[in-house]
Amino acid sequence: MTDLRTSLRRVADAVEPLPVADDLWHRAQAARRRGQVLAAAAVLAIIASVTWSAVLLGTDDREARTASQEVPGGAIPSRIEDPGDLPATDDLAVGRASVAFVNRDGDPVVLTATDGVPHRLALPDWDRSRRALALTPDGTALAYQRTRGEDTVLVRVDLGSGRERVLFSQPGDSLTYDSLAWSSDGTRLSWSASTFGDVPAVGVVEPLLSRSRIVALPYTPTNAVVAPDGTLAISAANGALRLDSRQGGSTRIETQRSAVVAGFSPDGRYVALATGPASASYTLDVRRRVVVEHPFPEGTLGESVVRPVGWLDDRLQLLVVQALDGSGAELVVTTPEVDDTSTWRRSVGSVGGPGVANSLSVAVDLVPDLDGTSSQQLTHDFGEPVAVGQRDISWMIGLGVAAAIALGMALRWLWRRLLG
């Protein structure tokens, strides 16, 4: 064995010192820095994915999420569409809603304000043939009529707690509420009924004061809306408009155009009017007792059906405008008349389908105050909606991407180790 050792030394001693690159140190330091950056990136990616997973998994309503971010306080979705088939939920505590409408199957749907997620509500004793539905302007409650046998009652559902409260009950009378509408401050609920006993009628319910007022009519109403001071505006099937004060005085307003009352402004000065095909929006000026108009700006919308859905303030109203050319319905913000300070802003949002547009109820309090710029977003794009009951795979995609990155880094490390 000594000979082998000696022979090995003899072989080795014949080897001249092998050259070493001059920049070895600098190459090594550069490689070290690259490794540190890579390690830091890997740690950040892992932390981000773990945090993301923890947040998602820790959320009770994990499925009720959209691809886009949530909006604290809530917002009106920029696209209001019938989500199609949805499982109905009997848990009515879905949270504050931005809009409510009746879907193509005749069932009530709300979109929650903070995430834009649609919820098909299994409202107790909801009658698909009686589709009146009204969301409060702040989006916290929903009014509808509950039908059980011969009895019909008006119910207010608190969307925060899911609790219901009966607002008005008229046992024994054959009654169908054709329309429901909240006052702009949400303190009063007006209704109209073509058959209240044996006569048509309109009425007002004041939930906070637990009192109601009924006005029997000699004509069939198409709608009734109430001002914060209790004044009723009523539109008749024959096209006439009437104002009915709390003191009992009734005033007929002559108008050239058939219209349906749609909502008092907060100060009670105006009543927004829903109208048939026209190239303008129309508003009743209560003080002057005249109907004023705001023509659509030239080159914008043609003949359209206008349906006001609320007031943003004393002069700005939110309309659903459905063009007759089939281009679809959109949200428009405008003033009653054209003057030096008037506003007309289209494409605030889109509304999918006539069914949604005709039954839409909007929590207008969620629309931000206009800042005077045309770039201000009054609605929010929540992305593609993912309804409750549908499976949200966005978190899986995120984890998959993180896992792919981790796998790639592991393979790179293995490759470099194997190849030296």
Next chain:
Amino acid sequence: MITDDEAGFAEFVAGRQAALSRTAYLLTGDHHLAQDLVQAALLQAARHWRRIHTSPEAYVRRAMYHQNISWWRRRRFAETPLETYDGATATSDHDLRLTLDQALARLTAKQRTVLVLRFYEDLTEVDTARALGLSTSTVKSTTRQALARLRTLAPELAELIGADA
């Protein structure tokens, strides 16, 4: 501007370059591979210099041992086919007899590395096992197999290797 670390690394390379070169050659049997092996091990040492600067040589040597085996694993499919690998080379011409250097080249990297550590670096079986991350029994068996193969490849080296090895 040269830092203390860079100066220390340069001083280590200058002082130990020859010794590392000799070991690298014995491990690889090829000057180019040996040069690559030394460079790779020194590059690795430079990356971790702050951690290993108190005893860099042990780190560099261990890096060379492992690197050499890794390279061999990568190249092994291109090695000489097995049927000729273990066969004795014809020795009718005395000038063509395998030298020890050439015989070492016919061993696997693992066998060669074990022999270099045991008989050139003078490590014990335990230290060799620790340096290579192997068990002591594996070092023993690998040493035995390596010496037996040397005898097979070059019977004229049997005396050099030792009959009892």
